[in-house]
Amino acid sequence: MAMIKVHGHHLSTATRLVLCCLEEKQVDYELAFVDLSAGDHKQPQYLALNPFGVVPSIQDGDLTLFESRAVIKYLATKYRGQGTELLGNNVSEQALVDQWCEVEGQSFNPPASTILFQTFVVPIKGGRTDEAVVKMNVEKVVKVLDIYEERLSKSKYLAGDFFSLADLQHLPCTEYLINGCGKGDVISSRKHVKAWWKDISSRPVEESH
Amino acid sequence: MATIKVLGYSGSITTRTVLCCLKEKRVDYELVVVDPAAGDHLQPRYLALNPFGLVPTIQDGDLTLFESRGILKYLAKKYKGQGTELYGNSLSEEALVEQWCEVEGQSYNSPALTILSQIVFVPKKGGTTDEAVVELNVEKVGKLLDIYEERLSKSKYLAGDFFSLADLQHLATTHYLVTICGKGDLISSRKHVKAWWKDISSRPTWKKVTEKAP
Numbered sequence: 570m571a572m573i574k575v576h577g578h579h580l581s582t583a584t585r586l587v588l589c590c591l592e593e594k595q596v597d598y599e600l601a602f603v604d605l606s607a608g609d610h611k612q613p614q615y616l617a618l619n620p621f622g623v624v625p626s627i628q629d630g631d632l633t634l635f636e637s638r639a640v641i642k643y644l645a646t647k648y649r650g651q652g653t654e655l656l657g658n659n660v661s662e663q664a665l666v667d668q669w670c671e672v673e674g675q676s677f678n679p680p681a682s683t684i685l686f687q688t689f690v691v692p693i694k695g696g697r698t699d700e701a702v703v704k705m706n707v708e709k710v711v712k713v714l715d716i717y718e719e720r721l722s723k724s725k726y727l728a729g730d731f732f733s734l735a736d737l738q739h740l741p742c743t744e745y746l747i748n749g750c751g752k753g754d755v756i757s758s759r760k761h762v763k764a765w766w767k768d769i770s771s772r773p774v775e776e777s778h
Numbered sequence: 779m780a781t782i783k784v785l786g787y788s789g790s791i792t793t794r795t796v797l798c799c800l801k802e803k804r805v806d807y808e809l810v811v812v813d814p815a816a817g818d819h820l821q822p823r824y825l826a827l828n829p830f831g832l833v834p835t836i837q838d839g840d841l842t843l844f845e846s847r848g849i850l851k852y853l854a855k856k857y858k859g860q861g862t863e864l865y866g867n868s869l870s871e872e873a874l875v876e877q878w879c880e881v882e883g884q885s886y887n888s889p890a891l892t893i894l895s896q897i898v899f900v901p902k903k904g905g906t907t908d909e910a911v912v913e914l915n916v917e918k919v920g921k922l923l924d925i926y927e928e929r930l931s932k933s934k935y936l937a938g939d940f941f942s943l944a945d946l947q948h949l950a951t952t953h954y955l956v957t958i959c960g961k962g963d964l965i966s967s968r969k970h971v972k973a974w975w976k977d978i979s980s981r982p983t984w985k986k987v988t989e990k991a992p
Contacts, residue, residue: 620925621885632870636880643873661841664852671845674883676830716829 573598576618577625578605582682582741583637584625589740590641592774595652638674641734655734662729669727669735672713680709681742688750703750710746711755714762721761726769736769744770782807785827786834787814791891791950792846793834794987798946799850801983804861847883850943862983864943871938878936878944881922889918890951897959919955919964923971930970935978945978953979953988 573591575598577584584600591598603609603624611622619626619635626635629647634640645655657663683706687698720727727735743766747753756766782800784807786793793809800807812818812833819831828835828844835844838856843849854864865872892915896907929936936944952975956962965975978984 620928621881632873634873634877636877636884638884639873639876639880642876643869646872647869660852660856663855664841664843664848667851668843668845668848671848671883672830674880675845675847679888719829 571630574601574628575599575625576601576603576615576627578603581605581624582685582745583623585741586637586738587625587627587640587644589737589774590644590655590734593653593655593737593772594644594648596644596648638670638738641737642670645734653732655732655737657728657731657733662731662733665728666733666735669733670738672727673735673738676713677710677739678742680706680713681746684710684750684752685742685745689745707752707755710752714755714759717765718759718762721765726765732769732772736765740769780839783810783837784808784834785810785812785824785836787811788990790833791954792832794950795846795947796834796836796849796853798949798983798987799853799864799943801986802862802864802946802981803853803857805853805857847879847947850879850946854943862941864941864946866937866940866942871940871942874937875942875944878942879947881936882944882947886919886922886948887951889915889922890955893919893959893961894951894954898954916961916964919961923964923968926974927968927971930974935974941978941981945974949978949984950987953984 573596575584575587575591577587577600579585579588579600579602588598588600603615605624609615610619610624615626616622618628618633621635623635625637625640626633627640629643634643641655649656655666657666684703687703687706691698717727724730726732727739743756747756757763782805784793784796784800786796786809788794788797788809788811797807797809812824812835814833818824819833824835825831827837827842830844832844834846834849835842836849843852850864858865864875866875893912896912896915900907926936933939935941936948952965956965956975966972
């Protein structure tokens with residue numbers, strides 16, 4: 570069977586999410602490097618795979634897919650029964666996985682990725698980090714994490730007492746928030762969020778990156 | 779079997795999306811009004827169901843769920859084989875549905891809602907529409923729709939030649955863009971997007987949703 574090909578960049582949070590999922594599901598893959606600084610992602614060859622010109626995209630036989638959150642759902646569904654179960658064990662558990670995946674995508678990611686953008690991308694392009702924008706978005710992240718704190722005081726992981734896509738989706742961005750943006754206190758100041766983060770970021774798959 | 783309870787209000791984009799899905803799947807439901815104008819969404823009783831204080835939330839027996847896009851996925855899976863098939867007919871088709879659902883949720887939704895907010899909500903709260911912000915976001919939506927135009931020139935619906943959750947997710951927001959925001963030209967100036975919009979917005983289920991509160 571042909572290996573899954575991931576077109577992406579090893580530093581991109583969305584690419585890392587997909588690679589992490591492939592590792593959890595014990596699926597062989599090949600990473601084809603898309604050089605963002607050289608503008609590869611805007612070249613016709615890449616746009617033919619993903620007309621939105623963002624990374625990653627995957628090729629699995631005839632199927633080409635983009636949007637990392639959709640890619641990981643596909644992998645988790647296709648490889649059910651292999652590697653880590655990431656969708657829960659019944660329709661209700663899967664519904665809670667989807668719910669907390671949406672929370673990540675709609676409420677956590679926008680402010681968190683804005684902080685990353687201001688910290689990493691703006692200076693690379695010759696600009697200056699806007700601290701007011703960072704502050705405003707840290708406040709938004711904190712409001713979301715207060716709700717997670719309450720949730721995780723009753724449940725080991727976000728969707729229930731089982732690790733799932735919902736937890737996985739938080740890994741790449743949160744790692745950068747702590748290790749590149751110096752915002753670790755938003756995690757460490759919340760007892761249950763801290764314990765949850767320690768748990769999910771120590772998974773063997775995560776430590777190998 | 780107990781009817782599904784939907785807590786929300788009829789004018790809400792996200793509530794309408796869920797109601798449309800319930801109708802497509804021919805599932806009985808009861809709408810319990812949660813009125814944000816009255817601050818219902820911030821009452822402890824509602825926050826106990828949805829700590830984010832947003833609408834809608836559904837209750838299906840013991841299961842309480844929020845996030846409209848998550849609810850749609852749950853309904854489409856639970857009621858597979860009943861009403862309209864909304865997830866395609868194979869693993870690959872389902873993957874394409876999820877992909878285009880993400881495009882809506884990650885790229886289309888935000889600029890569209892910003893336009894709606896500036897044109898409708900800001901004046902309602904006593905402010906003035908920021909035309910520069912509207913223009914910037916109209917451009918963003920336009921660029922996205924150029925990609926949709928290309929896609930829909932090859933495929934009747936977003937995920938393939940079958941109506942799915944991905945198309946359904948666009949209904950409520952686009953309806954407001956075209957009606958109360960007056961940005962219908964974004965749709966009508968693109969041949970395939972226009973045909974797609976005409977098709978999906980004429981679905982009887984969608985017409986029923988907008989009937990009572992256009």
